Amino acid sequence: MSQVKIEHVYKRFGSVTAVDDFNLLVEDGEFVSILGPSGCGKTTSLRMIAGFEKATEGEIYIGEHLVSSSINKTFVPPEKRDIGMVFQSYAVWPHMTVTQNVEYPLKIQKVPKEERLKRVQEMLELVHLGPYGERFPNQLSGGQQQRVALARALVARPGLLLLDEPLSNLDAKLRESMRFEISTIQKELGITVIYVTHDQAEAMTMSDKVVVMSNGVIQQIGRPYDIYTKPANKMVADFIGLVNFLPGEVKGDRVFLEGTEHSFANNSNLTGAATIAVRPENISMSTSGGMIEGLLTHRFYLGDSVDYRIDVNGHHIRVIGKGADFDSIQDGTKVYLDFERTMIFERD
Ligand SMILES: Nc1ncnc2c1ncn2[C@@H]1O[C@H](COP(=O)(O)OP(=O)(O)OP(=O)(O)O)[C@@H](O)[C@H]1O
Ligand SMILES: [Mg+2]
Structure with missing residues (x-):
């Protein structure tokens, strides 16, 4: 287990500040994701934490150790950082069997052969590849290869596991089941993960x-619940989940929807021009009456819900009707919307 502390880290490639x-603190045994477009x-x-890339500025600590510092010129190479890593292109070695792939990090550590093979087998069981040890990567599916890469990253029992889009090459179903497997393995082994x-x-x-x-x-850095319900800015609100943005005007403790008499409680400290944000699931729609009048222009059938587009004063608002009957409201119908929960951001 390892705590990771990253302080004022910069990476510049020429004129590009990547x-x-x-700044981030990852506690011992914590699962932290870095999310973004x-x-x-x-x-x-991630590569700076691993040591495959040198930070232009700043300090990185893994556990008690300062592994990278621009001030006192410290740089610990990746193999001395007690990490396991799965890369974005999850390269497993094609000329080695599954067992040889997973065994490799232990060979480097000079673990005796008998113990090596015991640990490899344990790890293969953990990722549900127990019977596949003798196969070569080209005899495995993409998902199985991805699990070989995971086993290879875990076999040396690193205190810290770094995963870069490890499920990107899998189909939707397998991706979902692998999410559970990775979570379960992480908790079983009690390791710190940056994903x-x-x-x-x-x-x-x-x-x-x-993150x-x-x-x-x-x-923003926060629990999933917090970044979804209290996004720090428009970018976060937009990237996490679905959201409608509408122009508004703050007047005292109310925010008025532009061009209407409708207002919402102002839960921000903004004044003047603002953006009102509302998630589709926080809008209720009715044909009999409500706060904001609009026209249903399009609807898309999603199976478990209907995705509606409503024109309100020239703004297109998206509403998700959970379990709605597709045929109950036709395109072109006058509808009424009520916003049950709004967020207020700066207008840009
Ligand atoms: N070696 C390099 N030389 C110059 N620019 C680089 C280099 N590596 C990355 N960059 C630039 O740094 C920025 C960040 O790249 P990075 O690979 O970290 O993005 P990412 O968030 O992982 O994206 P993706 O989701 O597509 O994998 C990009 O603008 C990229 O073009
Ligand atoms: Mg990337």
Whole structure:
């Protein structure tokens, strides 16, 4: 088990600042995800923690050890950091069998052969590959290869496991079941995990804490519940879940929906122009009456719900009707919306 402390870390590639003042404390045994859109600096951050990339500035501690420091020129190489890592392209060695792949880190550590094979077999059982030891990677499915990479990262019992989009090559069903497997293995072994993904569902379901990044900058760190219900800004609200943004105007303790008499409690300390944000599941729609009048323009059938688009003063609002009957309201119908919960952000 390892605590990880990252203080004021920057990474510049020429004029590009890929990571801009990264600060994070990962507690012993915690599962933390770094979440954000493509190119926001997730892999670069993880590679600096692993030691495959040198931070331009800042300090990184793993456990009690200062492993990277721009001030006193410390740099501990990856193999001395007590980490396991699964890379974004989960390369397993094609010329080695499953057993040889997983055995390799223990060979490097000069663990005696008998113990090596015992530990490899234990690890293969853990990732449900017990009978596959003699196969070569090209005789395995993508998901099985991904599990070989996971077993290889875990076999040396690292205090810290770093995973970069480890489920990206799997189909939706397998991805979901692997989420559970990784969570279960993490809890069984009690290791600290830092997990990089652009998939919010993955981050939400597995993590104790989520770090949301955009353009190299951390936007928010919090529990999944907190970043969803109390996003720090528009970017976080937009990236995590679905949300409608509408122009508003703060007047005293109310926020007025632009062009209407409708207002909501102002739970921010903003004044003047603002953005009102409301999630689709927090809007109720009726044909008989309600606060905001609009016109149903489109609807999409999703099986367990209907996804509606409503035009309100030229703004398109998205409403999700859980378990709604697709045929009960036709396109072109006048509808009424009530917002049950709103968030207020700065207008940009
Ligand atoms: N070696 C490099 N030289 C120059 N720029 C780089 C280098 N590596 C990464 N970058 C840039 O740094 C930024 C962050 O890249 P990074 O790989 O960390 O993104 P990411 O969040 O992992 O994205 P993805 O979700 O697509 O994997 C990008 O703009 C990328 O082009
Ligand atoms: Mg990446």
